[in-house]
Every structure is written in C-alpha cells, then in structure tokens.
Amino acid sequence: MTPGTRVRLPDGREGLVIDSTDLSLHVSVIVPNWPFPAPPEWVDRVSVKRMPSRYLRETPEDVGEARW
Numbered sequence: 277m278t279p280g281t282r283v284r285l286p287d288g289r290e291g292l293v294i295d296s297t298d299l300s301l302h303v304s305v306i307v308p309n310w311p312f313p314a315p316p317e318w319v320d321r322v323s324v325k326r327m328p329s330r331y332l333r334e335t336p337e338d339v340g341e342a343r344w
Contacts, residue, residue: 277301282327285319290327297321 277283281293283303294316295302301321304313 277321277326283324284327286323 277293277296289305291303291305300318302316304316
C-alpha cells in the first residue's frame with residue numbers, strides 16, 4: 277500500500293499510511309478537529325479497510341470490499 281492511502285482501522289478511526297511491510301502498516305491516525313495527526317502506530321494489514329481517495333475522486337464502489 278502506498279504512503280498517503282486513507283484507511284479505516286478496526287476500531288473505526290481513520291488514518292493515513294506512512295509506511296508498510298508485508299504484514300503490517302505504519303498508520304498515522306487522524307484526530308478529529310485537530311490540524312495534526314496522532315503519532316504513527318503499527319497495525320495488521322488484514323485488519324484495515326482502504327477508503328476512497330478524494331484526490332482521485334473514487335467512490336466506495338471503486339474501492340469495494342478490498343482489504344489489505
């Protein structure tokens with residue numbers, strides 16, 4: 277997964293991918309109503325769901341049930 281990809285974590289929070297390995301992602305969690313993200317944390321790749329990109333004008337149908 278490329279850096280900057282938006283993902284939804286299993287607990288419902290949203291974040292941006294910073295780095296990735298074969299089994300995990302380094303995700304910077306987005307803090308609502310705050311200009312800066314929280315410190316990055318490692319999460320299992322299979323536990324997150326990719327979100328549509330506003331930059332690429334993707335819709336949820338474009339992403340589907342894709343999981344990484």
